[in-house]
Amino acid sequence: MMYKKQIVQVCLVILLFGHFVESGNVGKLKVLTFNAGLLDASLAEDNPNITNNREERRDALIDYLKKSDAELVCLQEVPFGQDVEKIVKEVSKKFPYSFSQLHQSNGALPPQSTTKWDPSCNPGILNAVFTCALNNGCATGSETVRPGAEIFQCIVSNCLAEISALVATSGEPCLSCITTNSPQNYFTRCAGAPSTDLWNMNKMGLLLLSKKALSETHDVEFFPNYTNIFPQGYLRAKVNGNNLTVACVHAIQYLPYTLEFPPLGTDYPSYAAQNAHELQELVNSFKDVKPSALLGDFNVGPAALSVNELGQDNYEILTSHFTTKLVKDSTFSTSNPYNGGEFAQNVIIDHVFVNGDVDVLNAKVVLKRNKVSQGLPVSDHYGVKAMLKIKKCNGK
Incomplete structure (x- = not known):
């Protein structure tokens, strides 16, 4: 067992030679979460005048990331390997480290756009x-x-x-x-003959970008033993050996029905019930992991000024174990031109949670005013950027 003095010395070494001093922000890490919605279809299901602008929105996101002061980025809904590759390559000077389900164990991303892929469907x-x-x-x-x-x-x-x-x-x-x-x-x-035009699927659609090296990387699906129509889960990693564990998360939508096949659809008769299970799994996996940060699209959020609650009981599964700083504006909004239909409302469903000796500071909505053609935003979600402050080193 280490004596207290030795623990303090180890912590000082980490602070002096680890990420935080090197970045110029002792004990601080700037993080960004954003649901990019990079589907190869129009995001505006209720507006036929808005066409598929995936490539334009992807390129606008790349431009934003190149200028961003974020040090760790969690992207959701980047389902195509060719888009994963383009984002990773284009921002590699700013974020030389990345991870997704498509990355190899050594951290390398195999070629996507020049590979002839077999069809996903028969x-x-x-x-x-x-x-x-x-x-x-x-x-x-x-x-x-x-x-x-x-x-x-x-x-x-x-x-x-x-x-x-x-x-x-x-x-x-x-x-x-x-x-x-x-x-x-x-x-x-x-479907079709093997071709570079076929998509190689990044099933969970998650992509983690980092300014500093990532270690102990894992991709975790919430239901690995089921066939999911919408496979969800998280990417897990440690950042630059500084003992901070991060999870890049996308949970299922909070909806009163399910489209899943048995047995998943039988076990969870609504996506709201499935969402609760997924969030509880996050609690079970990270409640004893300190310090840690979970960022992403959780698809639930509390009521706030001019903002509706969505699955608040599910949201409180997380807040009963983790802390957060709620942003002031909705991250999924009816004022966003892509959003409409029966379930559209003003909600805060994109979050940054922390556990252990970590604080969330200066959480704010971003990527709201960034536009592509027709004055459209980059996605149907807005992003959340925050500063994480690690108050002390964990000696365990």
Whole structure:
């Protein structure tokens, strides 16, 4: 067992030679979380005048990251390997370290845009699902937005044999490709002969960027033993050996229904119930990990001035163990042109939580005024940037 004096000496060494002094901000780390919404479909499901502008929004995000003073970035909804590659390469001078489900164990990202990828979906079975959907009026095939709940429910009701065969033969990569593309892209992005045009799927859509080296990296799916339509989870890493564990998180939407197949859909009859399980899993995994920081899109948040609550009971699963600094504005807003429909509201669902001797300072909404053509924002979410202050070194 180390004596207290030795522990203090070790802490001083970490502070002197670790990340924090090196960055010029002793004991501080600037973090950013942003749901980029880089789907290959229009984000505006209720506005036909807004077209698919994924590449333009991606490039605007890259420009923002190059100028940002953030030192650690958690991105959600970057589902395509080609986009992961472009972001990682373009910001590598600012963020030389990165991690996703596509990264190798040595931290390298294999080539994405120059590799001929096998199709995510079995072409013949996907065509059978598509034909059945058209014949039953579930879709027209000309949709420019990704399929919503009504389309999925119609397909499951009328084409269960076909969709079950697709799940059995192609699994989650195919489902991920379908849910992140518009139907008109299915046979160029998800099925066909091996090609560089086919998407290599970054299933959870998570990407971690860091100014300092990452170690002990892991990707964790919340339901690894189930076939998920929307696989969610987190990336876990330590930053520059300074004992700070970080998790880049995306939890399932808080909705009163589920589209998942049995047994997942049976065990959790709504996405709200599934969300509660996922957040409890985060608590179980990180409640004893100190110091730690969890940042991302948790899809729940409390009521605040001019902001509605969304799944506050689920949100309190997190706040019963972790602390946070709530931003003043909504991160998912009805004033955002991409957002509309039955479940659109002003909510704060993107957060930075900490555990142990860490404080969240100066949390604020960002990427709200950054625009692309037509005056549109970079995503249907806004980002959250905060300063983390580690109050003392942990001697354990």
